Amino acid sequence: MAELVLEFDTHPGRTLTLALFKDFSNAKELRANMADGPDVALMNAAVVVDTFAVQLAAHRALAAETSGRMTTKTLHAELIYGMSGTKHVAESFKRNGINDDSTALLLARFDCKPEEWSALRLACVKELETLKSRVRGTQVPLAELASLTDTGLIDKYYKITKEELKVRSRSDAVAFRIGTKDCA
Incomplete structure (x- = not known):
């Protein structure tokens, strides 16, 4: 399945790779393994309106990292925080991160293009592939995101x-x- 790679004009060379999964069933297991695995954002796809919103939140996360003004500890956590409509970090993770009831997962990884097999990116690509293999769900094209969202x-x-x-x-x-x- 093809992932979507977003690029940022204001941050040359920086990318965000997205992979979408439906019928997702092992949120608890993935969250538990986050400490051991690569730094990624595991987002509840049901509350992601479109990839433009993700790109906007990613841009804000990169800008916060560049300026040294991140609200959270990692760039991927900053992405999840940025996707939320609230300024409360814990509430942002509750709403936009995966929870035990999540059935759609949007996996996001900064600076890891699957098509770049250079020595610098190889470890990142392997981490991404390993993480994707741990997801119990079906990877689908990002074009299916709208069908997985919960507008209410x-x-x-x-x-x-x-x-x-x-x-x-x-x-x-x-x-x-x-x-x-x-x-505000």
Whole structure:
């Protein structure tokens, strides 16, 4: 299955590789193994409106890392925090990270392009492949993300009203909240 690799004009050479899984069933096991495994973001795909929102949150995470102003301890944790509409770190992980009931997983790994088999990236690619093999679920193309999202949950977590959806898309509403998270 093909992963999606996002690139960032403002951070040359930096990438974010995404892999989507449906019928996912071993969240507890993967969370328990996070301390031993590679640094990755394991996101609940049901609350990810689209890949643009992920790219926006990833850009914010990279900017926070570059400026030395990360709210969390790792870049991948900063990505999950950035995906949330709240400033509370623990709540961000509850909402946007995987939980025992998650059935759709969006796996994200910074700076690990599957097609780059150079010596520098080989270890990262192997880690990514190992992690993907541990997921009990079916990897699907990122184009299927919309079919796995829970719009009711997205509206609840991002406080999107029906009135707002009359004038802008859900994707725009989520992007607005991610982009202005630190402005209040």
